[in-house]
Amino acid sequence: MNLVQAIVMLTTLLGQVEAAVKAARTLSDLIKTARDEGRDLTQEELEDLLDQDDAARELLEQAIQDAENQG
Amino acid sequence: MKKLIAVLAVAVLSGCSALDKVEDRLFGNGQQQAQPTDPRTSSNTTEQFARLAVTITEVRKSAAHLVKIGQLKPDTARQVQTMADLARKGLDAAINLYYSASTNPQNEQEAVRRLSEVEQDMQRAREMMALEAERAYNAKKGASK
Numbered sequence: 032m033n034l035v036q037a038i039v040m041l042t043t044l045l046g047q048v049e050a051a052v053k054a055a056r057t058l059s060d061l062i063k064t065a066r067d068e069g070r071d072l073t074q075e076e077l078e079d080l081l082d083q084d085d086a087a088r089e090l091l092e093q094a095i096q097d098a099e100n101q102g
Numbered sequence: 103m104k105k106l107i108a109v110l111a112v113a114v115l116s117g118c119s120a121l122d123k124v125e126d127r128l129f130g131n132g133q134q135q136a137q138p139t140d141p142r143t144s145s146n147t148t149e150q151f152a153r154l155a156v157t158i159t160e161v162r163k164s165a166a167h168l169v170k171i172g173q174l175k176p177d178t179a180r181q182v183q184t185m186a187d188l189a190r191k192g193l194d195a196a197i198n199l200y201y202s203a204s205t206n207p208q209n210e211q212e213a214v215r216r217l218s219e220v221e222q223d224m225q226r227a228r229e230m231m232a233l234e235a236e237r238a239y240n241a242k243k244g245a246s247k
Contacts, residue, residue, distance in 0.1 A: 097169075
């Protein structure tokens with residue numbers, strides 16, 4: 032692995048970690064708000080999270096197709 | 103250049119550490135577990151739904167990333183996608199059951215049971231992905247020697 036590859040890999044990794052931290056914080060805020068208000072999470076709040084999964088599904092599907100096209 | 107890599111590595115480690123702290127606070131590893139203001143178990147159930155939704159999303163995103171950098175074969179990524187779809191289906195069903203528990207109280211128990219199955223599905227998907235990525239890494243390492 033050369034230096035440029037190492038930098039690209041580290042930068043990509045950093046992006047992944049940032050995204051994961053952001054997702055965890057969003058979830059943390061959501062749960063905290065519900066707890067502070069003394070209630071369960073609503074179905075609408077869960078559906079917002081599931082919409083993000085729909086987007087991630089598309090992302091993975093695209094990545095698979097790109098990889099398959101590259102052979 | 104070496105300094106740049108070092109800075110990036112530190113940034114990655116800081117990010118991982120921050121993620122661990124957030125997860126500890128959220129999911130109750132050790133003594134930092136936040137106590138719900140509402141002691142009903144139903145409160146924990148909806149939080150479990152949310153946690154699983156995020157887990158499924160992150161598994162898909164990780165798989166997409168690993169495919170892009172060539173650490174996961176498209177076939178395996180396809181399997182991960184299928185497992186995540188299955189888990190999502192289970193989660194959707196569990197959520198619907200849970201929120202319809204006001205009309206049938208038994209639905210809440212069924213929702214919790216399904217939740218447990220979904221957790222196991224996602225654990226299997228994660229393990230499969232980690233194994234494949236490790237294999238790819240070792241294969242590349244062996245080839246470069």
